[in-house]
Amino acid sequence: xxxxxxxxxxxxxxxxxxxxxxxxxxxxxxxxxxxxxxxxxxxxxxxxxxxxxxxxxxxxxxxxxxxxxxxxxxxxxxxxxxxxxxxxxxxxxxxxxxxxxxxxxxxxxxxxxxxxxxxxxxxxxxxxxxxxxxxxxxxxxxxxxxxxxxxxxxxxxxxxxxxxxxxxxxxxxxxxxxxxxxxxxxxxxxxxxxxxxxxxxxxxxxxxxxxxxxxxxxxxxxxxxxxxxxxxxxxxxxxxxxxxxxxxxxxxxxxxxxxxxxxxxxxxxxxxxxxxxxxxxxxxxxxxxxxxxxxxxxxxxxxxxxxxxxxxxxxxxxxxxxxxxxxxxxxxxxxxxxxxxxxxxxxxxxxxxxxxxxxxxxxxxxxxxxxxxxxxxxxxxxxxxxxxxxxxxxxxxxxxxxxxxxxxxxxxxxxxxxxxxxxxxxxxxxxxxxxxxxxxxxxxxxxxxxxxxxxxxxxxxxxxxxxxxxxxxxxxxxxxxxxxxxxxxxxxxxxxxxxxx
Amino acid sequence: xxxxxxxxxxxxxxxxxxxxxxxxxxxxxxxxxxxxxxxxxxxxxxxxxxxxxxxxxxxxxxxxxxxxxxxxxxxxxxxxxxxxxxxxxxxxxxxxxxxxxxxxxxxxxxxxxxxxxxxxxxxxxxxxxxxxxxxxxxxxxxxxxxxxxxxxxxxxxxxxxxxxxxxxxxxxxxxxxxxxxxxxxxxxxxxxxxxxxxxxxxxxxxxxxxxxxxxxxxxxxxxxxxxxxxxxxxxxxxxxxxxxxxxxxxxxxxxxxxxxxxxxxxxxxxxxxxxxxxxxxxxxxxxxxxxxxxxxxxxxxxxxxxxxxxxxxxxxxxxxxxxxxxxxxxxxxxxxxxxxxxxxxxxxxxxxxxxxxxxxxxxxxxxxxxxxxxxxxxxxxxxxxxxxxxxxxxxxxxxx
Numbered sequence: 001x002x003x004x005x006x007x008x009x010x011x012x013x014x015x016x017x018x019x020x021x022x023x024x025x026x027x028x029x030x031x032x033x034x035x036x037x038x039x040x041x042x043x044x045x046x047x048x049x050x051x052x053x054x055x056x057x058x059x060x061x062x063x064x065x066x067x068x069x070x071x072x073x074x075x076x077x078x079x080x081x082x083x084x085x086x087x088x089x090x091x092x093x094x095x096x097x098x099x100x101x102x103x104x105x106x107x108x109x110x111x112x113x114x115x116x117x118x119x120x121x122x123x124x125x126x127x128x129x130x131x132x133x134x135x136x137x138x139x140x141x142x143x144x145x146x147x148x149x150x151x152x153x154x155x156x157x158x159x160x161x162x163x164x165x166x167x168x169x170x171x172x173x174x175x176x177x178x179x180x181x182x183x184x185x186x187x188x189x190x191x192x193x194x195x196x197x198x199x200x201x202x203x204x205x206x207x208x209x210x211x212x213x214x215x216x217x218x219x220x221x222x223x224x225x226x227x228x229x230x231x232x233x234x235x236x237x238x239x240x241x242x243x244x245x246x247x248x249x250x251x252x253x254x255x256x257x258x259x260x261x262x263x264x265x266x267x268x269x270x271x272x273x274x275x276x277x278x279x280x281x282x283x284x285x286x287x288x289x290x291x292x293x294x295x296x297x298x299x300x301x302x303x304x305x306x307x308x309x310x311x312x313x314x315x316x317x318x319x320x321x322x323x324x325x326x327x328x329x330x331x332x333x334x335x336x337x338x339x340x341x342x343x344x345x346x347x348x349x350x351x352x353x354x355x356x357x358x359x360x361x362x363x364x365x366x367x368x369x370x371x372x373x374x375x376x377x378x379x380x381x382x383x384x385x386x387x388x389x390x391x392x393x394x395x396x397x398x399x400x401x402x403x404x405x406x407x408x409x410x411x412x413x414x415x416x417x418x419x420x421x422x423x424x425x426x427x428x429x430x431x432x433x434x435x436x437x438x439x440x441x442x443x444x445x446x447x448x449x450x451x452x453x454x455x456x457x458x459x460x461x462x463x464x465x466x467x468x469x470x471x472x473x474x475x476x477x478x479x480x481x482x483x484x485x486x487x488x489x490x491x492x493x494x495x496x497x498x499x500x501x
Numbered sequence: 502x503x504x505x506x507x508x509x510x511x512x513x514x515x516x517x518x519x520x521x522x523x524x525x526x527x528x529x530x531x532x533x534x535x536x537x538x539x540x541x542x543x544x545x546x547x548x549x550x551x552x553x554x555x556x557x558x559x560x561x562x563x564x565x566x567x568x569x570x571x572x573x574x575x576x577x578x579x580x581x582x583x584x585x586x587x588x589x590x591x592x593x594x595x596x597x598x599x600x601x602x603x604x605x606x607x608x609x610x611x612x613x614x615x616x617x618x619x620x621x622x623x624x625x626x627x628x629x630x631x632x633x634x635x636x637x638x639x640x641x642x643x644x645x646x647x648x649x650x651x652x653x654x655x656x657x658x659x660x661x662x663x664x665x666x667x668x669x670x671x672x673x674x675x676x677x678x679x680x681x682x683x684x685x686x687x688x689x690x691x692x693x694x695x696x697x698x699x700x701x702x703x704x705x706x707x708x709x710x711x712x713x714x715x716x717x718x719x720x721x722x723x724x725x726x727x728x729x730x731x732x733x734x735x736x737x738x739x740x741x742x743x744x745x746x747x748x749x750x751x752x753x754x755x756x757x758x759x760x761x762x763x764x765x766x767x768x769x770x771x772x773x774x775x776x777x778x779x780x781x782x783x784x785x786x787x788x789x790x791x792x793x794x795x796x797x798x799x800x801x802x803x804x805x806x807x808x809x810x811x812x813x814x815x816x817x818x819x820x821x822x823x824x825x826x827x828x829x830x831x832x833x834x835x836x837x838x839x840x841x842x843x844x845x846x847x848x849x850x851x852x853x854x855x856x857x858x859x860x861x862x863x864x865x866x867x868x869x870x871x872x873x874x875x876x877x878x879x880x881x882x883x884x885x886x887x888x889x890x891x892x893x894x895x896x897x898x899x900x901x
Contacts, residue, residue, distance in 0.1 A: 101860055112655065133653070291753060458654075461860060462863075465861070496649065497668060499674045499675060501674045
């Protein structure tokens with residue numbers, strides 16, 4: 001597309017130059033020619049740049065911007081849909097950066113610059129309110145929305161729903177594509193030998209108690225969490241808060257802070273904060289907890305120093321890989337190394353069953369922990385597919401979005417790239433169950449009554465950044481006083497006042 | 502003592518006349534004619550030959566000890582007071598530009614002013630282009646900073662006068678960033694200056710392998726800052742880094758404020774000391790060797806020569822080097838962005854501006870921060886040029 005525009009421009013100076021070369025007055029002609037040439041050079045220099053950013057779109061070509069992670073799978077899905085469309089459209093996949101902030105920034109720049117070449121966007125679940133309020137994405141057509149609502153799990157679906165000022169009711173602004181939820185991972189062998197329990201704890205208090213007993217008997221004591229000042233800390237806090245019965249903002253009124261507005265809400269927030277502090281300051285806690293993220297939590301578990309870990313399901317294949325390589329002290333799976341000998345021919349999920357069975361004797365999973373007597377709710381991650389309002393081919397884009405998010409595509413993505421799908425029926429699929437031994441726990445946590453959606457607000461980014469800054473370093477505060485500081489910070493973010501660090 | 506007196510005895514005739522002209526010039530004396538030496542430029546042969554280092558404190562003491570031992574000694578002692586004890590060489594050089602200015606004014610003829618008008622016409626296109634390219638964004642940023650505006654709320658704009666500035670200046674995050682930035686700037690520029698000066702002196706005096714040594718010293722400056730920052734990042738990360746492995750087990754320096762700041766300063770110093778050294782080396786080349794030799798002959802030690810002759814003569818080069826580095830250091834961004842991402846209160850004002858513009862999409866507050874950074878930078882430049890007085894490049898009294 002770019003090259004076509006630039007040939008148009010470079011074609012122009014040629015013709016202009018010819019018309020200027022009259023034979024009559026050589027002096028004027030040369031001056032005219034010089035001016036024409038100068039203008040042409042200037043035009044040739046400036047026009048391609050101007051036309052390259054925005055304005056250009058090609059009928060039938062849909063530009064899809066998914067995150068960098070899983071980009072190959074996205075491209076394969078795009079190609080598959082292009083082929084199935086029978087030439088109606090062609091999906092061109094361009095990966096966004098790896099970091100979520102960078103992805104959001106690039107999309108926002110394209111949208112603010114009215115990029116007509118932006119059709120389909122891969123959207124983090126927390127951007128829905130902001131992008132919808134900005135008018136950057138168009139609501140899902142009613143018929144498609146009904147079908148998507150019908151087939152999707154409630155928790156992920158809720159992340160794509162929003163009500164802008166112009167909407168009468170909440171409506172679907174994007175199609176949920178993949179999701180994610182954290183589980184509790186634990187050392188089964190330690191629990192049996194050092195703690196004397198068969199089943200893992202279901203509450204944070206129970207985990208702390210088990211860690212204490214394990215430490216007393218010479219076992220590992222760490223509880224691995226995500227405590228660094230980043231979005232992972234917000235995920236942890238949100239899970240604890242919603243499980244304790246609290247909310248950051250009112251789901252029905254995003255301008256209302258509900259951290260301390262009623263005694264019940266205040267008590268819930270304090271309870272969540274007490275739990276965070278207890279985990280961060282318990283005897284035998286992970287010393288680098290205030291700087292830990294998903295990766296360091298996983299590695300801490302693999303090093304054998306931890307009893308419990310809360311993390312996304314990716315730690316399961318990660319542990320398997322390292323145990324087969326022989327770098328996990330408490331789990332030796334080197335005898336399965338021949339399965340992985342040929343990198344071009346990885347073992348099928350069926351071949352891996354005995355490996356998983358062996359691994360689950362020492363490293364197993366359970367539902368995310370919560371509070372005694374309250375339903376546990378776990379923060380959702382994931383990705384939704386939206387159509388940009390700047391797109392000139394929105395109907396075609398919705399056709400492609402429908403294909404990109406259909407059952408076959410979601411299954412392909414979850415098996416190849418990782419995160420679990422949102423279509424309920426895939427959880428009954430045999431291949432999927434083989435690849436996801438923890439499918440039952442995951443599906444349960446995606447139901448609306450067990451899912452915690454992060455605060456739905458057009459100011460989510462500022463809310464989250466300010467909360468992280470106040471919460472970090474975890475445990476170095478008094479829960480009772482921090483409640484009001486958090487509420488003030490969120491109110492400031494909603495009002496658009498003050499700075500974010 | 503006799504050795505020291507030898508050079509003076511060689512030109513007894515010139516001595517009183519010339520020195521009186523330089524140091525004891527009456528206020529109403531006509532301006533000096535002939536070629537006027539330029540500050541910092543190579544002095545004309547004549548003055549280099551005739552110039553004598555003024556007596557330092559040590560000299561005078563020696564003179565008192567051996568008073569009357571040589572005829573020329575007293576004459577110099579009498580001529581010196583104008584220069585005082587503070588490196589008369591610099592004072593003498595600094596006096597000349599004023600005379601030159603007077604002379605220039607008088608000489609500006611009709612033809613000259615026409616020439617100047619032509620010069621203005623010739624530079625006009627470039628100046629206008631510069632204004633468009635730099636002026637427009639600055640004015641637009643200032644306009645944005647007076648509005649409440651968000652990238653994610655297109656079409657919604659409210660003129661709020663200076664309340665964004667109030668919000669920034671009353672916020673703890675700004676002052677944290679400001680003190681962090683100021684701390685990094687002051688510490689890193691001081692270290693860079695001292696190290697850079699040392700490297701410049703070594704490079705200046707190197708006898709063999711000059712080109713090679715200068716190239717080697719410049720290598721850190723040639724490496725892209727982000728790439729260098731990443732190598733520092735991995736070096737200080739436990740598990741991957743050779744430097745982190747030297748520390749006691751379990752320490753992660755990039756997770757705490759003070760160690761992080763120290764590493765940021767280290768990365769800055771490592772990266773830009775060569776730049777400082779290069780600028781100072783250029784300044785060193787302006788110090789005439791004869792002057793140093795003469796000072797040496799007069800008994801000035803290496804330290805005295807550095808303080809009394811080299812540094813005063815290098816003042817313009819030092820000003821440029823310090824000014825450039827201070828402005829650069831105040832806008833520090835890439836090292837912090839890679840090393841800590843601003844966590845643990847290690848963010849600079851530039852990072853704060855970036856976060857508010859590109860993470861919070863808050864165009865008003867973000868622009869206000871940018872404008873405040875711009876004002877800080879302007880203030881730094883102003884203070885530097887005023888503080889260094891006449892030696893400032895671009896000032897009227899620069900002597901060009």
